[in-house]
Amino acid sequence: MSRGITYTSNPLLASKTPVWRSKFIVAAIALSFVGLAARAAYIQVFDNDFFQKQGEVRFTRTLELPANRGRILDRNGVILASSVPAPSIWAIPEDIERDPAQMHKLAALLEMAPAELARRLENEDKTFVWLKRQVEESVAQEIMALKIKGVYQRKEYKRQYPEGEAAAHVVGFTNVEDSGQEGIELAYNKELSGRNGSRRVIKDRLGRVVEDVGEQIAPVDGPDLQLSVDSRVQFLAYQKLRDAVLLHKAKAGSVVVLDVITGEVLALANYPSYAPGKRQNLSGEQLRNRALTDTFEPGSVMKPFAVGLGLESGRVTPQTLIDTGAGKMTITGSTISDSHPNGVLTVEGVIQKSSNIGTAKIAMQMPARDMWDLYSSAGFGQKPQIGFPGAVSGKLRPYKTWRPIEQATMSYGYGLSASLFQMARSYTVFSNEGRIIPLTLQKSAEPALGVPVLSARTAGQVRKMLQMAAGPGGTGQKAQTIGYSVGGKSGTAYKQIGKGYGSAGNRKYRGWFVGLAPVERPRVIVAVMIDEPSAGQYYGGAVAAPVFSEVVQQTLRMMGVTPDMAVQPQIVAQAPEESF
Numbered sequence: 001m002s003r004g005i006t007y008t009s010n011p012l013l014a015s016k017t018p019v020w021r022s023k024f025i026v027a028a029i030a031l032s033f034v035g036l037a038a039r040a041a042y043i044q045v046f047d048n049d050f051f052q053k054q055g056e057v058r059f060t061r062t063l064e065l066p067a068n069r070g071r072i073l074d075r076n077g078v079i080l081a082s083s084v085p086a087p088s089i090w091a092i093p094e095d096i097e098r099d100p101a102q103m104h105k106l107a108a109l110l111e112m113a114p115a116e117l118a119r120r121l122e123n124e125d126k127t128f129v130w131l132k133r134q135v136e137e138s139v140a141q142e143i144m145a146l147k148i149k150g151v152y153q154r155k156e157y158k159r160q161y162p163e164g165e166a167a168a169h170v171v172g173f174t175n176v177e178d179s180g181q182e183g184i185e186l187a188y189n190k191e192l193s194g195r196n197g198s199r200r201v202i203k204d205r206l207g208r209v210v211e212d213v214g215e216q217i218a219p220v221d222g223p224d225l226q227l228s229v230d231s232r233v234q235f236l237a238y239q240k241l242r243d244a245v246l247l248h249k250a251k252a253g254s255v256v257v258l259d260v261i262t263g264e265v266l267a268l269a270n271y272p273s274y275a276p277g278k279r280q281n282l283s284g285e286q287l288r289n290r291a292l293t294d295t296f297e298p299g300s301v302m303k304p305f306a307v308g309l310g311l312e313s314g315r316v317t318p319q320t321l322i323d324t325g326a327g328k329m330t331i332t333g334s335t336i337s338d339s340h341p342n343g344v345l346t347v348e349g350v351i352q353k354s355s356n357i358g359t360a361k362i363a364m365q366m367p368a369r370d371m372w373d374l375y376s377s378a379g380f381g382q383k384p385q386i387g388f389p390g391a392v393s394g395k396l397r398p399y400k401t402w403r404p405i406e407q408a409t410m411s412y413g414y415g416l417s418a419s420l421f422q423m424a425r426s427y428t429v430f431s432n433e434g435r436i437i438p439l440t441l442q443k444s445a446e447p448a449l450g451v452p453v454l455s456a457r458t459a460g461q462v463r464k465m466l467q468m469a470a471g472p473g474g475t476g477q478k479a480q481t482i483g484y485s486v487g488g489k490s491g492t493a494y495k496q497i498g499k500g501y502g503s504a505g506n507r508k509y510r511g512w513f514v515g516l517a518p519v520e521r522p523r524v525i526v527a528v529m530i531d532e533p534s535a536g537q538y539y540g541g542a543v544a545a546p547v548f549s550e551v552v553q554q555t556l557r558m559m560g561v562t563p564d565m566a567v568q569p570q571i572v573a574q575a576p577e578e579s580f
Helices: 019-046 047-058 098-111 114-121 136-143 162-173 183-187 189-193 229-247 300-312 349-355 356-363 368-377 406-409 421-427 454-469 547-559
Strands: 059-064 080-084 086-093 129-132 151-154 157-160 180-182 196-201 211-213 252-257 265-271 321-323 327-333 334-337 344-346 485-494 509-517 524-531
Touching: 080 162, 086 162, 086 406, 098 180, 114 129, 136 151, 162 183, 162 229, 162 265, 180 183, 183 189, 196 547, 229 252, 229 265, 229 524, 252 421, 252 454, 300 349, 300 356, 300 368, 300 406, 300 454, 300 509, 321 349, 321 356, 327 356, 334 356, 334 406, 334 485, 344 349, 344 524, 349 356, 349 454, 368 406, 368 454, 421 509, 421 524, 454 485, 454 509, 485 547, 509 547, 524 547
Parallel strands: none
Antiparallel strands: 059 196, 080 157, 086 129, 086 151, 196 211, 252 265, 252 524, 321 344, 327 334, 485 509, 509 524
């Protein structure tokens, strides 16, 4: 049986609650809502900077709009380097579904082992990782066709080098970030790079662009750069050099070709070389721009300067007789020698026969300071101002430290060092009426302004001697060409092994030839160096002069220079050997 309950009998419920208490609670709740509304209005309308910034940090991104790197062109507009679109593949590791079959296909397209792909996807950053930079467009399309969640592509540019190995040491290359690392790419990196643009966007968590915000800044592409190099001459020089290095089983070689009127570098080639677009497993031997970075004792190619100084000072004339005796001479206890006795020679004959003794006797008549001044004025001991990375100054010691024997050996190319590039430039003294001219790697139509080193008369006399040295009875007969007169000087120098030059039968050599053509009105200078020929011949007149001949003849034809000779080159069966 139930029993009724009288609530009014409960003391707590029966007590009267004050009206103000109910009103207070209701007012407090209402006030709280007003406070929340005010706070929301303040945050959203008056002071939303902080929260806006936090939102932007999470979802707003600045996308870089890459500028297209400027092209590098040869003097005729032939492309030496250009940029082409090359997508890069990236991923959000935490979003990728690791389907084995799909992962295997992706790894194959990326040309990596499945284990390597798995390792990359285990990246600490779970929101971004590069899978492969700069893949082919067709490969990127195949990867996107797999429709793997979390795998995306980004537009980038890849550098291409159509001339390959032939122009590698001139053009250089860029890294994966499109920044120059060697050669012209490095020297003119800032100019070629242009200026990247930017775009502010809102992205979702999958990296997809949802909305553009703010103003877009368009990229500014880098300007094209036109070089002085002629790609035809460059390829020719590289090809002939490569053939000579392989024929003579040499370690390496270099060629420099100059336009003697404008000072433009028409070609600068080295072998061994490399493919700028494929640089895996390269050695330092391949990357070295030997024509600019390596210095050597030049040997007999220095003799025209010592003889030129003697002519300039009036101490000798081209017909002055020099007694070279039996081919040996002692100076302060040290003996210098010729390769064979020459007896009495004219000054012209000293150059033609490449006599060390004759050159030393002329040099010893002059103050050491005068020789140093001439060598310095011709660019020796000074870094070439060519704006190219790696160019070196060589070595020319102060004249006050020269001993008599050192002055004698310096007259025929020992005791100082120079690069092939320096040697090529120094011969502009003989091609430009006694003036040395600045060189440039950029196309120029204006004649170069030279600085006087010798008189025009002396320069002409030396040119005649150089022609004799490359003619019958000279050491550089293999330098002759069909249709063009040439003048030049061969050189063969011992390579230093430790502090000496090695013992007989264990010596290494460098063969040089530096010359100009045509003789009366020179248009080009070509310098050739063959390093460590080991197939039996090592004299510069035998290993370097033939490269000079082929490069000169075809270069002058390409330039449209009218032949100045109507006869075949006069080459005898056996050229005289050079003195060391």
